[in-house]
Amino acid sequence: MTQEQQQRQQLVTAEYIRGETGARAEQGKGECAIHGVVPAVVVEPSNGEQAAAVLALCSAEGWKVETIGGGTWLGHGAAPDAAFVLISTRRLAGLEDYQPEDLTATAGAGTTLDVLQAGLMERRQWVALDPPSLPGSTIGATVASASAGPLRARFGTPRDHVIGLDIATGDGRLLHFGGHVVKNVAGYDIVRPIIGSFGTLGLITRVSLRLRAIPDADETLAITVPRGDAPELAAAIAAAWPAVAIELLSPWLATEVIGESAARPEWTLLVRLQGHPAENVEGRTRINRLAPAVAVDTGVWARLGSLEAAAEQYVRLAAKITRMAETLNIANTLSDHILTGPSRVAVHACDGIVRLWGAPSAVHSAAPVTEAAQNIATIDGTVIYRNAAQRNAENGRRARIEAGVRAAFDPAGILAGYRL
Numbered sequence: 001m002t003q004e005q006q007q008r009q010q011l012v013t014a015e016y017i018r019g020e021t022g023a024r025a026e027q028g029k030g031e032c033a034i035h036g037v038v039p040a041v042v043v044e045p046s047n048g049e050q051a052a053a054v055l056a057l058c059s060a061e062g063w064k065v066e067t068i069g070g071g072t073w074l075g076h077g078a079a080p081d082a083a084f085v086l087i088s089t090r091r092l093a094g095l096e097d098y099q100p101e102d103l104t105a106t107a108g109a110g111t112t113l114d115v116l117q118a119g120l121m122e123r124r125q126w127v128a129l130d131p132p133s134l135p136g137s138t139i140g141a142t143v144a145s146a147s148a149g150p151l152r153a154r155f156g157t158p159r160d161h162v163i164g165l166d167i168a169t170g171d172g173r174l175l176h177f178g179g180h181v182v183k184n185v186a187g188y189d190i191v192r193p194i195i196g197s198f199g200t201l202g203l204i205t206r207v208s209l210r211l212r213a214i215p216d217a218d219e220t221l222a223i224t225v226p227r228g229d230a231p232e233l234a235a236a237i238a239a240a241w242p243a244v245a246i247e248l249l250s251p252w253l254a255t256e257v258i259g260e261s262a263a264r265p266e267w268t269l270l271v272r273l274q275g276h277p278a279e280n281v282e283g284r285t286r287i288n289r290l291a292p293a294v295a296v297d298t299g300v301w302a303r304l305g306s307l308e309a310a311a312e313q314y315v316r317l318a319a320k321i322t323r324m325a326e327t328l329n330i331a332n333t334l335s336d337h338i339l340t341g342p343s344r345v346a347v348h349a350c351d352g353i354v355r356l357w358g359a360p361s362a363v364h365s366a367a368p369v370t371e372a373a374q375n376i377a378t379i380d381g382t383v384i385y386r387n388a389a390q391r392n393a394e395n396g397r398r399a400r401i402e403a404g405v406r407a408a409f410d411p412a413g414i415l416a417g418y419r420l
């Protein structure tokens with residue numbers, strides 16, 4: 001940032017932004033601080049046009065921009081390095097277009113996940129996404145971060161649910177991509193890179209989604225297993241029955257999620273079954289042939305998601321499912337260096353994604369994470385450390401393509417990305 005841009009940025013005021021864009025704006029307050037840095041102004045546009053106008057103004061003035069959904073995850077990512085304008089999607093909320101016969105719905109990006117699901121439940125429909133989240137998490141931030149939970153085993157990630165979206169680009173254009181019906185795939189190629197871009201291309205203002213019918217029966221089974229046997233057993237269960245989720249939990253995490261009855265040295269496989277009651281009976285029968293399973297409260301999934309979302313120190317490791325054992329070993333070594341006390345480890349057992357979290361160590365060093373990244377790279381894996389830069393730097397052709405897309409959507413480079 002040039003000295004002239006810094007001087008202009010220091011002059012940003014809520015009154016100026018309100019007058020130029022019509023959006024609600026006020027001077028930044030401590031509760032909106034990101035890593036202790038208070039925004040110069042907090043802006044809450046009420047529609048896509050206002051959002052685009054705010055971004056156009058910020059781009060012209062050279063003001064850095066942070067974007068948030070429900071503000072439930074302000075501590076992730078790197079700290080802002082300059083004064084900034086904070087844009088919230090809180091007023092871009094509501095179920096705008098619901099077509100239950102077509103199994104589609106369009107909602108404002110600031111619509112919270114619980115409100116969205118409650119609105120669809122009246123017609124016994126839902127968005128089959130369960131990202132790690134806290135109350136107040138929004139659909140826009142979920143899409144921007146491509147966040148998905150255990151249901152990804154059957155239903156996939158946000159890229160499999162979003163059929164269209166509106167985005168206010170970094171230079172102030174309001175663009176629509178995709179459609180509002182499942183069969184309309186116009187713009188699909190640009191929708192996919194926007195999902196998971198963490199707001200670095202623009203502010204998602206509205207999302208159109210594919211829906212599913214709520215199943216007649218929903219139940220969860222727990223199976224204790226030595227960690228070394230877990231990958232093989234998980235694969236056998238997935239082959240025996242189309243479970244919607246299979247998660248592997250470390251002993252300490254299983255105790256927190258399931259209760260004291262799970263306090264044992266073995267690890268725990270959680271298996272979720274959905275469908276007609278008779279189908280679930282058949283699923284239980286087949287799974288019990290492989291290993292003794294007990295029924296547990298389906299609330300375990302919400303508890304798991306809340307614990308993961310609230311984690312103070314968090315690392316995500318991913319490699320091929322066939323290298324799950326090696327990924328777990330790397331996670332275990334990393335845990336010893338960056339966490340204090342018991343670690344929590346959860347694995348999407350159908351794709352080998354390992355999440356590790358707990359209380360941070362008093363010794364602050366990036367070296368253990370760097371070493372873990374180097375080790376997992378030998379098996380073609382990656383590491384994302386949430387308390388540092390959210391997205392790892394990438395080399396090669398993909399990085400050049402992403403840089404080119406960002407230059408087209410945000411030529412002034414003002415967008416820092418979503419904080420969720």
